[in-house]
Amino acid sequence: MIRTTDDGPVRTITLARPERRNALRPADLDALAAAVRDADAPVVSLHGAGSSFCAGADLDAVVALDDPEAFARRGQRAATAIEESDAVVVAAVDGAARGGGVELALACDLRVATPRATFGEPGVRFGLFGAWGGTVRLPRVVGEGNAFDLALSGRVVDADEALRMGLVSRVVDEPRLVADRLAEGAHDALAVVKRRVRDRDDHETQEHAEATAFAALHRAHADDIASARE
Incomplete structure (x- = not known):
């Protein structure tokens, strides 16, 4: 479930399935993409309800996939909607x-964490990997060495380590205040700065390869993925 609240120059988007640690089903990914695309506000603040930011894909949905490549593509579209939005998008990671x-x-323009935030890419432990643009964006953000460390080990890092490796830009008690402060800037300038910083060669070919690899691993590790729900 995706919940939106508009408050002047900031749209707050909340991933609102706290009973499932805000894990996302295919329809949730579509709703998230729409919530970002439809934002008129110059700044979007992305939050998770409850004690988690987002557990990633709902594994019940992953186990039941008939077309895992299409599912990877839906996740990629949601991430791309964030990246290509005219709004500056802040990931407010708490938990x-x-x-x-x-x-x-990673698709957001700014990642802000609370001291309670933790980060991990556990997919390799049950035969998958991050296929919502993760293999494209993670090395860009943290460098190839840190990307390999996180993606191959599946280990969890806390907010301080995430800050040191550049995964987050700030550790603060109240991330929403960062979005509010950004919204005090000239709105047209915010959009232009985002466009200039984001300007790079298209990575569609990389994402196609990523989605295809995800589908192959999904087929090979169906039992392991199912066991990971337990």
């Missing part, structure tokens, strides 16, 4: 971000 939750945060 656990895992897998797709990390990938959505």
Whole structure:
């Protein structure tokens, strides 16, 4: 479930399935993309309800996939909607971000964590990997060495380590205040700065390869993925 609240120059988007640590189903990914695309506000603040930011893909949905490549593509579209939005998008990470939750945060323009935030890419432990643009964006953000460390080990890092490696830009008690402060800037300038910083060669070919690899691993590790729900 995706919940939106508009408050002047800031749209707050909340991933609102706290009973499932805000894990995302296919329809949730579509709703998230729409909530970002439809934003008129110059700043969007992305939050998770409850004690987690986002656990990534709902594993019940992953186990039941008939077309895992299409599912990877839906996640990629949600992340791309964030990246290509005219709004500046802030990931307000409070609590656990895992897998797709990390990938959505990577697509945001600014990642701000509370001291309670933790980050991990656990997919390799049950035969998958982050296929919502994660293999494209993670090395860009943290460098190739840190990207390999996180993606191959599946280990969890706390907010301080995430700050040191550049995964987050700030550690603060109240991330929403960062979005409010950004919204005090000239709105047209915010959009232009985002466009200039984001300007780079298209990575569609990389994402196609990523989605295809995800589908192959999904087929090979169906039992392991199912066991990971327990």
